[in-house]
Amino acid sequence: MTAGVGSGLTRARASLRRLPFLSRLMTRGSENGRAYLLLAPTVFWLGLFLLVPLVLVAITSLTVRGAYGETVYRWTLANYARFFEPLYVQILWRSLVVAFWTTAICLAVGYPFAYFLAQVPRRHRGTLLMLVIVPFWTNFLIRTYAWVVILRTTGVINTVLQALGLISEPLSLLYTPGAVLVGMVYGFLPFMVLPLYTSIEKLDHSLLEASSDLGAPPWRTFLRVTLPMTMPGVVAGTILVFIPALGMFVVPDLLGGARTMLIGNLIQNQFLTARNWQFGSAASIILMALVTVGLMAYARSFGFEGEELVG
Amino acid sequence: MDAIMIQLAGVTKAFGETVAVRNLNLTVFRGEFLTLLGPSGCGKTTTLRMIAGFEKPTEGEILLDGQPVEGLPPYRRDVNTVFQHYALFPHMTVLENVAFGLAMKHVPREEARRRALEALEMVQLAGFEGRRPRQLSGGQQQRVAVARAIVNRPKVLLLDEPLGALDLKLRKQMQVELKHLQQRLGITFIYVTHDQEEALTMSDRIAVMSGGVIEQLGTSEEIYHRPRTRFVADFIGETNLFTGQVVALSASGLTVETPALRLTVPATPEVSAGALVHVSVRPEAIRVRPEDASGSHGALVGAGTVGSNRLSGRLLEKTFIGAATRLVVEVDAGQLVTVQTHNGDSHSLRQGSPVTLTWEPEDSAVMVA
Known part of the structure; x- marks a missing residue:
């Protein structure tokens, strides 16, 4: 990840140099120093609201919880040890599985859609892209509640199916792992579609013609040309979906039952309900470490530098 | 093949x-x-x-x-x-x-x-x-x-x-x-x-x-x-195009009359008397020399008979293009004719000087307009 940030900075500096004013600023006297002034607001913001809380969480995770939930500054690794109890490992595993399936389904649904979007005549694309983005205008919580209305026993699906006489008893759709998956896929699909669309849209159509010309039927063209060429979009999309899906607590809270507690809910509970900040912090740090390591390995295997995330 | x-x-x-x-x-x-x-x-x-x-x-x-x-x-x-x-x-x-x-x-x-x-x-x-x-x-x-x-x-x-x-x-x-x-x-x-x-x-x-x-x-x-068409003549290479009417037919050639000129072109089966035609002459097919005293202005010498085409004109432009020299000649009818010559051939010619252009009928092509 540091490698990605580093090369990102190099690129940013290179593109800043193209502006005459800034290039003078950057090459004159105390050289690059002044250009970094431009980074100051970002550094300040991230420092105050990301780095400081992160350090606090790290410190908290190493302390002992007092009888009333207060922090006792005695160093211990007990909070971390506790996480490796079967119950919590199971929650973590379940979270990974749900995040994996969310990502996989988003990819399976999002890729064809993004491909379609990239083929549609330009004048219609704006409208369709808009439709992808429109849901963001409504609060995510409200959109998730909408699924409750759709899935519950007296909900839209059951009512319609019963009215049609296809079922006699309402199906229990809500508070199941399936419901969680549906809600997650619904919520994260745009994050998969947008980078995929950007990637596919950039694909040079003549490459597909060349592949066909050289004897490749459509599915081989897809595997040998389209997919490898749009891999940056796939990587970006899976990262943008997998990570938030792993930490998601709203959807399992509203659509999942007690049996579908995920790591996001666990952390939320430790902080808000159980008032065990120490254990919540340890769980957070473990989750973060896991994501960071996994992400680096994943990104490195695709030579991914992060620019794809912003299209 | x-x-x-x-x-x-x-x-x-x-x-x-x-x-x-x-x-x-x-x-x-x-x-x-x-x-x-x-x-x-x-x-x-x-x-x-x-x-x-x-x-x-x-x-x-x-x-x-x-x-x-x-x-x-x-x-x-x-x-x-x-x-x-x-x-x-x-x-x-x-x-x-x-x-x-x-x-x-x-x-x-x-x-x-x-x-x-x-x-x-x-x-x-x-x-x-x-x-x-x-x-x-x-x-x-x-x-x-x-x-x-x-x-x-x-x-x-x-x-x-x-x-x-x-x-x-x-x-x-x-x-x-x-x-x-x-x-x-x-x-x-x-x-x-x-x-x-x-x-x-x-x-x-x-x-x-x-x-x-x-x-x-x-x-x-x-x-x-x-x-065979004006488009082809124009698109391939550089050419001089004259438009006129076929006034005489013979086995060995046609006579084409433009408003001011009379040209002899090779016999072409698909062209009949009275037809409106384009005549194309490549710049490198035209020979140029200083105006000779005998030349009658504009009109073709020996009109109606088959022989060399000969036009009188005035040299407007002379451009050295490397391997050759390009001349633009205004013939008497006001039409511009482009000629490409060996560098030596046009050495003595000056801008504005009167010149005579000649070419053989078989160096030109005729197409129905």
């Missing part, structure tokens, strides 16, 4: 209201180098894309080696294309690019590798197999594109302005190399270009296209020396 490789019969392609290719009939022989030549929008690329299978003819039929190809997708046609911008796969090495077609045909890996390396050698890119396309120059990419196509030994190779992106010198070199390659492999080439010089240099036959139809089909010499 007797067997027919490709036959287009009454092929029309319309994109909505626009007709790109209109009722095209064309026969290409085995081992032939045929060029589709024309300005952009003349339908030449559309024709090529229909043969490749990227476009479906609105009407008509295409036969490849005697078999109709209708309904066959590009990947089932035994033709390969060299694309205008090469369309090399950026995520593959040069070798992977070249071996792609073989892999699609399930040629064993080792054999595919051997044949791909062979093809690279043929285009003088041995040693480049491990590179990525973006690490190559334009000319090298072009060669990879050619190797990637010929490695499959297609029945027909389609080339869509393959040299368009190269600089002049490299283009000339590649023209020669492509022609040699074609002769060596004996593959039928259909070559699309808007560059008439390229077409004249490389082709066995040229189909000059304009507005979706073939204006003329013939060898380079035929196209150049005996253009």
